[in-house]
Amino acid sequence: MNHVDQYIVTFPEDTQQILQQIRQLIRTASPDAEESMAYGMPAYKLNKKPLIYFAAYSKHIGLYATxxxxxxxxxxxxxxxxxxxxxxxxxxxxxxxxxxxxIIEFKVQENQKKKKKLNMDSSKGTRS
Known part of the structure; x- marks a missing residue:
């Protein structure tokens, strides 16, 4: 059981189901995203850049997408x-x-655009 699994099982069953659904949406939209814990919540990075975070609270699910x-x-x-x-x-x-x-798909596309721009700038010998 990884840290995200450990986080999810601390919540009531119905909240766990929602968290797992969001987790699966992220995995489907971005299979290469790295899953970890940051700021006490599940966190995902793509191309070493923050992608999205989510967390459960007593009355809501928080989604942190920039x-x-x-x-x-x-x-x-x-x-x-x-x-x-x-x-x-x-x-x-x-x-x-x-x-x-x-929202997740938008973040994945945004991340990919930043990666392409960085790669183009690097090939020109400049950094943005």
Whole structure:
């Protein structure tokens, strides 16, 4: 059992199921992402850069995907409590798994674009 598994099993069964669903969405969208724990929550890196984090609380699931992702989905996230790069999905409402999937996919694409740009800049002998 790894650290993320150990984290997930500390929650009630219904919350564990949601956490596992989010975890699977990340694994499907980014099979190469590195899974670890950071800031006390499951964390994923792709190309050595932060991809996404998530956490469970007593009344919500927190998704931490950076401000750019939240700007991209601003209309759909409008009904949820948000921070600069975070959103809270209440546990007493249906979990918007399709929206979460699309946020993850957006983050994967954003990460890949940054990697391509870095590779192009490196081949020119410059760094951004």
């Amino acid at each position: 401000p750019a992702a939240h700007q991209q989905f601003a209309d759909e996230l409008a009904g949820y409590k948000q921070g600069k790069g975070s959103v809270q999905f209440p546990l007493d409402q249906e979990m918007p798994l399709d929206l979460i999937r699309r």
